[in-house]
Amino acid sequence: MTCDRLVDRVVIVTGAASGIGRATAARLASEGAKVVASDIAADALAESVVEANAAAKESGHGGEAIAVVSDISKEADAAATVGQAIDSFAKLDAIANIAGMLRSGRTHTFGLDEWNRIISVNLTGTFLMCREALPHLMESKGSIVNSASTSSTFGHPWMGAYAASKGAIWSFTQTLAVEYCKVPVRANCIAPGSVHSGITSNVEFPPDLTEKEGKLVRRIMSPTGFGNPADVASVVAMLLSDDARHITGECIRIDGGTHA
Numbered sequence: 001m002t003c004d005r006l007v008d009r010v011v012i013v014t015g016a017a018s019g020i021g022r023a024t025a026a027r028l029a030s031e032g033a034k035v036v037a038s039d040i041a042a043d044a045l046a047e048s049v050v051e052a053n054a055a056a057k058e059s060g061h062g063g064e065a066i067a068v069v070s071d072i073s074k075e076a077d078a079a080a081t082v083g084q085a086i087d088s089f090a091k092l093d094a095i096a097n098i099a100g101m102l103r104s105g106r107t108h109t110f111g112l113d114e115w116n117r118i119i120s121v122n123l124t125g126t127f128l129m130c131r132e133a134l135p136h137l138m139e140s141k142g143s144i145v146n147s148a149s150t151s152s153t154f155g156h157p158w159m160g161a162y163a164a165s166k167g168a169i170w171s172f173t174q175t176l177a178v179e180y181c182k183v184p185v186r187a188n189c190i191a192p193g194s195v196h197s198g199i200t201s202n203v204e205f206p207p208d209l210t211e212k213e214g215k216l217v218r219r220i221m222s223p224t225g226f227g228n229p230a231d232v233a234s235v236v237a238m239l240l241s242d243d244a245r246h247i248t249g250e251c252i253r254i255d256g257g258t259h260a
């Protein structure tokens, strides 16, 4: 039996076309949420929405999902995504900022264009979505979940831009939690370790790693094993529900104990 903690809640999920975002859209819809699933990848997003609507139908809690194609790093797209949520469902209760990207490489040869793109998607995109959503979340006394990473909690070699963006997302989220706690709007982070997804299947380490450096790969590619996107989606659902009504400014690691 599935939970029904999110019946009639309107939730935006970014990055919903793949991995953790896709699983989150399905999980929230199965718990009764009206999900505005957004992503830059239109075809895969359409598949996610079919999956989320099937999950909603199966659970019978009245959830549903719609698609909004959007690049979170663009101001106009962020505003349009929130606008679509309001046009479709007349309110906004929560946002799960899951979209993100990873490029790896040695820091002393890392390109400025790649650095800027990662910061602009992961960090600026998260800011833009929060900024556009907040006026509506203040009305609904809603909730935010942002995506940090274990790379924001301990050193991940060859991922300087990604780790910096995730560390900044965590700092930004703590700021939101305190700035809006009197409304209240809650703001929390998830920090996954290694999870099967597009990001982890496409990650490339420098091809010329020495044997000693190769041992560092184990540090970041979960020595305790990979999780599944659903393992993260269930935590997002909990954080957005009233079960987490007294939790804000928190970052929850979902890493199978890698860092325990």
Ligand SMILES: NC(=O)c1ccc[n+]([C@@H]2O[C@H](COP(=O)([O-])OP(=O)(O)OC[C@H]3O[C@@H](n4cnc5c(N)ncnc54)[C@H](O)[C@@H]3O)[C@@H](O)[C@H]2O)c1
Pocket: 014, 015, 016, 017, 018, 019, 020, 021, 038, 039, 040, 041, 070, 071, 072, 073, 098, 099, 100, 101, 121, 125, 147, 148, 149, 150, 191, 192, 193, 194, 195, 196, 197, 198, 199, 200
């Ligand atoms: N998979 C892991 O091991 C892991 C670990 C820690 C953190 N995370 C974080 O989890 C989140 C989800 O990643 P995932 O692992 O599911 O990877 P994924 O690649 O499967 O999904 C990321 C999604 O974000 C979308 N996206 C990328 N740029 C975008 C943009 N500019 N606008 C809108 N959408 C965009 C992609 O199209 C994709 O659908 C990311 O923020 C990632 O950094 C993942």
